[in-house]
Amino acid sequence: MNNLGRSVRLFLVDGKSTGLITAEIMNWTGHVLTGPRVELPKFLTRPEVSRTGVYLLFGQDPVNADAVMLYIGESDNVGVRLKQHNQEGKKDYWERTCVITSKDQNITKAHARYLEARLISIATAAGRAKLDNGTTPPLVALPEADQSDMEYFIDQIRLVLPVLGLEFFRESPKPSTDSDSSSAVSTNLMASPLFELSQKKSGACAKAREIDGEFVVLKGTQVVSQWKQASTAGMGYAKLDDKLRESGILQGDPSESLATLTQDVAFSSPSAAAAVVLGRSANGRLEWRLEGSQMNYAAWQEQQIESTVLQTTTPA
DSSP: OOOOOEEEEETTTSTTTSSSSEEEEOOOEEEEEEEEEEGHHTTTSSSSGSSSEEEEEEEOOOTTSSSSEEOOOOOOOSSHHHHHOOOHOOOHHHHHEEEEETTOOOOOOHHHHHHHHHHHHHHHTSSSEOOOOOOOOOOOOOHHHHHHHHHHHHHHHHGGGGGGGGOOOOOOOOOOSSSSSTOOGGGTTTTEEEEEETTTTTTTTEEEEEEETTEEOOOOOOOEEEEEOSTTTHHHHHHHHHHHTTTTEOOTTTTTSEESSSOOOOESSHHHHHHHHHTTTOOHHHHOOEETSSHHHHHHHHHHHHHHHHHHHSOO
């Protein structure tokens, strides 16, 4: 997708942000409807729910309160399938629903099955939710033109859902390759400066880039082997540290001083990234430094702001 601006139209069906919400993109035939499970009776009265499409059922993972459980399905009548899921009572985690259909009703059963398989595959790769789908269904063979149309449809889904706070299909930025995390960066990311953080006592050494609003710590980064902060401060970061270790993304023997990131990891902020690297809560805006200089992240960001303001106020 390109970087041109797009218009997303949101409509609060009940006039409140906690009720049903529809979302559309200009010149896209798709239609998104989302809302809480408690509003399912209203959900089922909507005409779009009787169409062919795909749907998402999601909520808090019963095993891990910090994770999201997600089920992706398809149906030639989504409303009927939602009723069945509700009657089965097997998805206790199900708190919210999202239905994706087409306004021109040109999505067929084969299209919906293709979308389901692709979305399951994308969500698995993104790793932002725990999938309740047992397996990934095989990809339906579509005519070349139909396949191209569905891939465009998927691009729009991945564009509009994050606007609604649903990031299941948004892949984490991947600034590096397996061969060289520190330098093998695609040309469109070269403008992103490299930041570094090191700790002499432990030997921790990390490199990161800011990409698409996330702070991405690069594969191969070495962090302290254990969380060292005993107080309740920074416990949210401690849970994040545990999650990375449990998933195998952060590997290392607890008896050793350092552990290693086995892949690039996107963090919500420089402070979250610094906390995992140092094994304690930290102000990442001050800890991270621009590579080869003493300028910290906060000073670098302020410099970017001043530069932008100067460009917008200087007469042509």
